[in-house]
Amino acid sequence: MGHILIVDDEADIRALLRYNLEKEGYTTDEAEHGEMALARIAIKKPDLIILDVMMPVMDGIQTCEHIKSNLETKDIIICFLTARAEDYSQIAGLDAGGDDYIAKPIRPKVLISRINALIRRNRTVSRLVTDEKPQGDLIIDRETHLVHVKGISHQLPRKEFELLSLLASKPNMVFKREVILSNVWGTDVIVGDRTIDVHIRKLREKIGDSYIQTIKGVGYKFYSK
Amino acid sequence: MGHILIVDDEADIRALLRYNLEKEGYTTDEAEHGEMALARIAIKKPDLIILDVMMPVMDGIQTCEHIKSNLETKDIIICFLTARAEDYSQIAGLDAGGDDYIAKPIRPKVLISRINALIRRNRTVSRLVTDEKPQGDLIIDRETHLVHVKGISHQLPRKEFELLSLLASKPNMVFKREVILSNVWGTDVIVGDRTIDVHIRKLREKIGDSYIQTIKGVGYKFYSK
DNA sequence: TTTTTTTCTTAAAAATTTGTTAATCTTTAG
DNA sequence: CTAAAGATTAACAAATTTTTAAGAAAAAAA
Numbered sequence: 001m002g003h004i005l006i007v008d009d010e011a012d013i014r015a016l017l018r019y020n021l022e023k024e025g026y027t028t029d030e031a032e033h034g035e036m037a038l039a040r041i042a043i044k045k046p047d048l049i050i051l052d053v054m055m056p057v058m059d060g061i062q063t064c065e066h067i068k069s070n071l072e073t074k075d076i077i078i079c080f081l082t083a084r085a086e087d088y089s090q091i092a093g094l095d096a097g098g099d100d101y102i103a104k105p106i107r108p109k110v111l112i113s114r115i116n117a118l119i120r121r122n123r124t125v126s127r128l129v130t131d132e133k134p135q136g137d138l139i140i141d142r143e144t145h146l147v148h149v150k151g152i153s154h155q156l157p158r159k160e161f162e163l164l165s166l167l168a169s170k171p172n173m174v175f176k177r178e179v180i181l182s183n184v185w186g187t188d189v190i191v192g193d194r195t196i197d198v199h200i201r202k203l204r205e206k207i208g209d210s211y212i213q214t215i216k217g218v219g220y221k222f223y224s225k
Numbered sequence: 226m227g228h229i230l231i232v233d234d235e236a237d238i239r240a241l242l243r244y245n246l247e248k249e250g251y252t253t254d255e256a257e258h259g260e261m262a263l264a265r266i267a268i269k270k271p272d273l274i275i276l277d278v279m280m281p282v283m284d285g286i287q288t289c290e291h292i293k294s295n296l297e298t299k300d301i302i303i304c305f306l307t308a309r310a311e312d313y314s315q316i317a318g319l320d321a322g323g324d325d326y327i328a329k330p331i332r333p334k335v336l337i338s339r340i341n342a343l344i345r346r347n348r349t350v351s352r353l354v355t356d357e358k359p360q361g362d363l364i365i366d367r368e369t370h371l372v373h374v375k376g377i378s379h380q381l382p383r384k385e386f387e388l389l390s391l392l393a394s395k396p397n398m399v400f401k402r403e404v405i406l407s408n409v410w411g412t413d414v415i416v417g418d419r420t421i422d423v424h425i426r427k428l429r430e431k432i433g434d435s436y437i438q439t440i441k442g443v444g445y446k447f448y449s450k
Numbered sequence: 451t452t453t454t455t456t457t458c459t460t461a462a463a464a465a466t467t468t469g470t471t472a473a474t475c476t477t478t479a480g
Numbered sequence: 481c482t483a484a485a486g487a488t489t490a491a492c493a494a495a496t497t498t499t500t501a502a503g504a505a506a507a508a509a510a
Contacts (some may be wrong), residue, residue, distance in 0.1 A: 014259045027510065103235070110234070114435050145342035157456055166326075179335060182328040187335070195458055216466060216497060382467055420469055422487065440484060441477065 002119050003027045005046040007037040007063065008081065009055045013106070015071060018051060020108045021115065034058025038066060042072055048077040071079075075125045077118050081106075138211060140168060147207060159184065162223075163199050165213060171224035174215050196220075227344050228252045230271040232262040232288065233306065236281045237330070242275060245333045246340065257284025265289060266298055271300040273344060275327075301341050305333075324368070363436060365393055374432045384409065385428050388421075389447075392437060396449030399440050421445075 004026045019027045029044065031037035033055050041049075049067070053060040060080055067073045082103055084136045085177045138150040145161050156164065162184045167175060171208060177193050187192055200220060204212055214222045229251045243253045254269065256262035258280050266274075278285040278334045292298045303326045317435055325343055327336060335340060346398055353413070365372040372379045372384060381389065386402060387409045400408075403419050413427060438448045 103237075114234075159457065172371075174368065174370045179326060182335070185325050187328060187330060187332055192456065192460095193499090194460080198458075198500090201499065201501095209270055214498070215380070219368065385470065411459095416469065419471080419487090423469075423489085426490095437501065439487070 002048065003029070003044065003046045003117055004028045004115070005031060005037060005040055005049045007031045007034070007049060007055070009033055010052075013052070013081075016106065016108070017111070019127070020112060024112050024116075026115075034066070035061070041067070041076075041173035046075065046076060047114065048079060050079050050115075054079045054082075058195040078102055079115065081119060138168070138207065140165060156203075156206065160199055160203050160206075163196075164203055164207070167220060167222035171222045174219050174221045176219040180219065187200045226250050226251075227270065227273065228254070228271045230254045230256060230262060230265055231356070232256045232259070232274060232280070232285070233277040234258055235277075235373060235392045238306075241331065241333070242336070245337060249337050249341070251340075253420070259288035259291070263290055266292070266301070270298065273304060273340065273363065275304050275306060275340075277306045306341060363393070363432065364421070365390055367384070372432060379431045385424055385431075388424050389428055390433070392445060392447035398445045399444050399446045401444040405444065416432075 004021055005107070006014050006021075007030075008014050008017075009032050014030050018030065021028050029040050030047065031040045035058050037049070037051070040046075042121060050061060051060040054062055058066075064078050064080070067076060068080065074189075079102060094101070102114060137148075140161075141148070145156055145158070147156055147164065152221075164179065166180060166183055177196055180196055181191070181193075200214075211223060213221050215221060227250075229246055231239050231246075231253055232255075233239050233242075234257050239255050243255065246253050254265050254271065256265045260283050262274070262276070265271075270350065276285040276288060280288075282409070283291075289303050289305075292301060292303065302324045302329060307326050307328050324338060327339060333378075362373070366373070367390070370380065370383055372386070388405065391405065391408050402421055403420055406416070406418075425437060425439075437447060438446050440446060
């Protein structure tokens with residue numbers, strides 16, 4: 001079902017987490033600090049890692065960066081454990097590539113549902129079909145990053161895929177550039193408006209002109225019906 | 226002025242949102258997860274809900290579907306809180322009916338202006354849809370930037386759209402040219418009075434002559450009933 | 451590493467919207 | 481009934497916005 005690695009320097013916390021996760025049906029493994037975590041990963045690659053931010057030897061953020069920079073391990077979900085007050089590290093953690101964070105003190109029920117959600121999310125094979133379609137169907141398959149248009153499949157790069165997903169999430173709704181930017185690129189990245197246009201063009205090259213409409217002076221929309 | 230329900234499992238984020246929204250003059254309410262949100266709605270129906278997508282117990286999408294499938298609550302504006310691109314794709318195509326997306330990390334200023342816009346827009350739209358049916362129906366849809374007249378949809382350029390929106394926002398009220406100018410063009414731009422006339426003409430070309438009336442020596446009005 | 455792919459930037463071309471002018475038409479006051 | 485003021489219209493000019501293409505930078509893959 002799922003294998004989880006718990007990384008924390010406190011044995012009590014490891015035990016608490018381990019107990020609750022195993023009760024839920026996960027298999028678990030432990031590590032006291034970052035280096036040890038890397039060693040454990042090499043032995044058995046987990047589906048998710050619970051990583052304490054504050055640790056001696058190698059802290060959680062460094063560890064996360066290590067994991068995310070390795071091709072073999074970068075798809076492992078990382079969930080940070082942070083003390084409530086230090087919200088700096090929360091942000092830093094997410095920037096380092098963490099997928100979620102849980103604040104101490106740990107509430108077992110919250111922890112479990114959060115972990116379940118994270119694992120479920122990554123596993124969801126929600127392949128979705130846009131209900132009404134202009135001419136022929138367009139299928140967006142998030143698992144394979146493939147888009148099928150009139151029987152032809154296209155492998156889309158990440159940005160193009162995210163952009164199309166956003167537009168198609170609400171057919172006919174106009175997305176202003178600022179909304180596209182903050183949702184596809186994030187609020188911290190600075191890219192020009194033309195960048196969006198270029199990606200739109202590449203999308204249109206692949207899936208055809210009929211799906212994405214330009215509303216001059218406003219933004220773009222995914223046309224449907 | 227407006228009542229907003231904040232749904233997120235993290236107390237910190239709720240507090241951040243609450244603080245900023247209340248400073249802006251909104252009343253707020255909180256819920257930790259979907260089920261709790263439904264309970265809060267039953268007590269006091271909000272005008273808008275800020276809904277985190279990733280939540281334990283009942284996630285944002287399920288919650289949104291619940292709300293949108295209930296006649297009593299389906300007109301509540303829903304604004305998703307998404308954790309930027311990668312996580313975003315899970316909403317893709319689900320057509321859960323959200324009205325807008327705000328990406329984390331949250332920038333209070335962006336948030337506020339977006340919320341203001343959503344609430345303002347929903348006010349005018351709902352008024353139009355309910356009271357105003359001149360001869361045949363005219364529907365102004367800000368979301369799709371489309372105007373529907375007797376079954377025909379027109380994609381209006383921005384200025385024309387804004388102009389029509391303004392006039393239709395208060396049917397039968399005469400708008401003086403100076404008022405139109407300052408609302409549609411702004412106070413800093415200098416354009417002649419004839420410019421308005423030309424835009425009026427283009428509007429009439431598209432939606433027909435029956436909606437916009439000229440009051441000589443005064444201005445224009447959107448005729449209703 | 452080197453190679454390939456993806457992403458971002460730039461600038462010119464194209465398209466469309468927006469604004470101006472002037473001739474013409476309408477209304478209204480005298 | 482006529483003149484003056486105001487509004488409409490069409491043609492055109494200007495400004496804005498988007499598309500396109502080409503290439504640099506960055507990231508991923510080999």
